[in-house]
Amino acid sequence: MAARSEPGGDARLVWERPEPPARPALSPLSRERIVRAAIELADAEGLESVSVRKVAAALDAGPMRLYGYLSTKDELLDLMVDAVYGEITPPEQAGEDWRATLRALAHRTRQAAHRHEWFADLFGGRPHMGPNALAYLEVALAALYRAPGFDHIDTAMQAAGAVNAYVIGAVRSEIAEARAERATGLDERQWQDTSAPYMSRMLASGRYPTLVEVVRHATHPDADATFDAGLGYVLDGIATHLTR
CATH class of the missing domain: 1.10.357.10 (Tetracycline Repressor, domain 2)
Structure with missing residues (x-):
């Protein structure tokens, strides 16, 4: 049987074609996980090191995914502060x-x-x-x-x-x-x-x-x-x- 392929594609049969690189599954996110990662980052490197981009990297996620859980860095800081109040009360x-x-x-x-x-x-x-x-x-x-x-x-x-x-x-x-x-x-x-x-x-x-x-x-x-x-x-x- 002849191999079928789309124009510009690989003409080899499926058994001969290499699989594409594995794409990592999206890491699960939650507001709690985001805040915990931000707190760990601030504890280790100081408040000035906290950004949506760095928190996303720590969670192996893209920054845009985090914006589904919060809108601004100020909201992230508010969530971090409230988490610490939860340790106090x-x-x-x-x-x-x-x-x-x-x-x-x-x-x-x-x-x-x-x-x-x-x-x-x-x-x-x-x-x-x-x-x-x-x-x-x-x-x-x-x-x-x-x-x-x-x-x-x-x-x-x-x-x-x-x-x-x-x-x-x-x-x-x-x-x-x-x-x-x-x-x-x-x-x-x-x-x-x-x-x-x-x-x-x-x-x-x-x-x-x-x-x-x-x-x-x-x-x-x-x-x-x-x-x-x-x-x-x-x-x-x-x-x-x-x-x-």
Whole structure:
């Protein structure tokens, strides 16, 4: 039997013709897989490395496929932030002790930010609207609003805002220190040693007597204790305000 072929095609019989190169099956996608890949990329290389193209490459998919699940990079960042809020908010309802609830949320937020440093660059500002972020806010406000003394929702919101502002500032400071250590190769003690001669001259000038007391007598607790102490001052201030 003669071989049949289309014009310009291969005239050999099917048994003699090589098969075309195998095309890989399309990798399955979901919004959860996309967000998880983006978070892994940000954890490893920083937030600036995250793009739809790079996330698609990590998933062995074309960038256009990802646009079926999200429209912009900003939406991807929103999804990433909300996924981290899902790590923070405990599944159980808030307890009766508003201080314990806010303290737990603050520490869980700090721990999440140290797992995902890029998160510290994105929280704060306008409230996040994802379901996990809303659940986080609900736990904090519910713990306050049903506690004695928080007789108006404005009081609960202002108290929650004060705690949140402290957590954002403290965590960003810690992350900035960690980044500086990596950038310079000097830990805090080594950095202090390099600046010690200058600081000695400045303190000897007599213009900074309180800073001299800090150098001579401050205990300089570790980061965990420092964070918890500062958080305690904020919570104590809220409690004092309620008793007025």
